[in-house]
Amino acid sequence: MAGKQVRQWRSMCKGLVLGTFLTSCTILLYCLSTPRIPSSHPEVPVPYSCAHRPSQLHPKPITNGSQQTTGQTCTPKVDVMFMKTHKTASSTFLNILFRFGEKHRLKFAFPDSRNDFFYPSLFQRSQVKDYRPGMCFNIICNHMRFNAPEVTKLLPTDTSYITILRDPSELFESSFHYFGRLAPFTWKIPGDDKLTEFLRDPHYYFDPDGFNAFYLKNLLFFDFGQDNTLELDDRRVEEGIRFITDRFQLVMLVEYFEESLILLKDALCWEMDDLLFFKLNARKGSTVSKLTPELRARALEWNAVDWKLYQHFNQTFWKKVDGYGRRRMAEDVAALRRRNAEMTSICIEGGRAVEAGSIQETDMQPWQPIGEKSIMGYNLKKNVDKAHRKLCRKMLMPELQYLTELGVNLWITKLWGHVRDIINW
Numbered sequence: 001m002a003g004k005q006v007r008q009w010r011s012m013c014k015g016l017v018l019g020t021f022l023t024s025c026t027i028l029l030y031c032l033s034t035p036r037i038p039s040s041h042p043e044v045p046v047p048y049s050c051a052h053r054p055s056q057l058h059p060k061p062i063t064n065g066s067q068q069t070t071g072q073t074c075t076p077k078v079d080v081m082f083m084k085t086h087k088t089a090s091s092t093f094l095n096i097l098f099r100f101g102e103k104h105r106l107k108f109a110f111p112d113s114r115n116d117f118f119y120p121s122l123f124q125r126s127q128v129k130d131y132r133p134g135m136c137f138n139i140i141c142n143h144m145r146f147n148a149p150e151v152t153k154l155l156p157t158d159t160s161y162i163t164i165l166r167d168p169s170e171l172f173e174s175s176f177h178y179f180g181r182l183a184p185f186t187w188k189i190p191g192d193d194k195l196t197e198f199l200r201d202p203h204y205y206f207d208p209d210g211f212n213a214f215y216l217k218n219l220l221f222f223d224f225g226q227d228n229t230l231e232l233d234d235r236r237v238e239e240g241i242r243f244i245t246d247r248f249q250l251v252m253l254v255e256y257f258e259e260s261l262i263l264l265k266d267a268l269c270w271e272m273d274d275l276l277f278f279k280l281n282a283r284k285g286s287t288v289s290k291l292t293p294e295l296r297a298r299a300l301e302w303n304a305v306d307w308k309l310y311q312h313f314n315q316t317f318w319k320k321v322d323g324y325g326r327r328r329m330a331e332d333v334a335a336l337r338r339r340n341a342e343m344t345s346i347c348i349e350g351g352r353a354v355e356a357g358s359i360q361e362t363d364m365q366p367w368q369p370i371g372e373k374s375i376m377g378y379n380l381k382k383n384v385d386k387a388h389r390k391l392c393r394k395m396l397m398p399e400l401q402y403l404t405e406l407g408v409n410l411w412i413t414k415l416w417g418h419v420r421d422i423i424n425w
């Protein structure tokens with residue numbers, strides 16, 4: 001009996017030592033690979049646009065509220081800055097951008113060695129893969145902490161700035177599930193329902209200086225490069241919102257994802273087929289905490305700055321929809337849903353997302369949060385006709401695999417994945 005216990009202890013210690021060693025190695029490599037940021041890059045003007053073959057961007061007729069052509073034309077906009085906020089359907093939108101970029105052979109400003117721009121540090125253009133001053137990029141869309149002066153120096157002046165927001169209570173719930181374990185101060189929260197316990201007394205559990213604390217308070221405001229710990233009446237909150245209003249032409253809303261895409265199509269002169277999507281990065285139902293009205297109110301109070309930000313852009317969103325025409329919007333959303341439903345029946349085995357354990361191809365396995373297998377993915381239908389095979393595959397492909405296909409070397413992300421596999425985390 002004693003011998004068995006000693007063996008158990010020994011194997012636990014071995015696991016711990018190995019885990020600590022591998023994690024330290026990964027963290028060290030992570031730090032070593034952070035690009036050295038030169039104090040100043042020479043200012044070379046960014047070319048107007050670097051669309052691969054602008055002559056191939058055919059003008060398309062503009063339609064009005066009654067779907068009649070107005071006699072005018074527009075040319076698709078290909079220069080896009082997408083501020084990829086966290087837990088906001090941003091991976092679904094990224095997939096749309098990847099396909100659009102491939103279709104027009106556009107140049108992406110990608111990160112190097114991992115799938116974000118060294119988040120949560122502020123974006124620096126030197127973090128862009130193969131960056132040289134004066135280089136020309138069309139699209140930047142990976143996770144970053146927004147830093148306007150650096151982004152502006154990277155992209156053409158008439159780039160369209162797009163982003164997406166989500167109801168902060170839902171976002172907080174999603175972020176708590178996905179990133180909670182990465183913030184050590186959550187480890188001390190007792191009980192099984194840690195979210196409810198945290199929201200019972202967030203000030204007690206939250207440590208503003210704690211590692212990864214930003215994931216659990218006003219994450220949207222933080223992603224935009226702002227201070228997420230401000231009090232609601234701090235003038236910097238208003239200033240931050242004004243700054244985002246001035247910088248971003250379109251602020252989409254997760255709750256009205258299709259409507260957002262139609263506004264995008266209108267603003268950027270894209271085609272309906274550019275908007276096709278399948279919902280990516282969704283959790284299985286059993287891991288989603290249903291927020292009672294009381295918990296929702298607490299989550300909004302805790303994320304009051306994000307709530308103010310969201311309410312502001314909810315208002316401007318509906319003004320844009322009014323400008324577009326409510327009826328016209330309803331018709332276009334219905335048309336997009338029809339096309340997506342067609343694609344679902346063409347591409348997806350069983351017509352729906354499945355849990356990680358039921359995904360057959362490794363290429364279709366999404367990245368999972370620590371200690372969980374909660375993110376769902378898809379199986380590609382076996383007999384997709386040749387005309388749709390490529391498109392289906394790309395529409396279903398998770399972010400990391402698609403990035404690899406687009407030529408991004410994700411060695412740090414992959415190494416971290418291997419370490420997690422070994423220590424079974």
Ligand SMILES: Nc1ncnc2c1ncn2[C@@H]1O[C@H](COP(=O)(O)OS(=O)(=O)O)[C@@H](OP(=O)(O)O)[C@H]1O
Pocket residue numbers: 085086087088089090091092170174254255257278279280281282283288
């Ligand atoms: N089309 C569409 N409509 C509504 N909601 C959607 C859509 N696509 C993705 N999702 C939900 O977005 C959450 C994942 O967001 P992200 O892809 O931005 O996550 S990440 O930050 O890149 O990890 C994740 O939310 P949770 O399931 O609540 O975690 C997804 O379910």
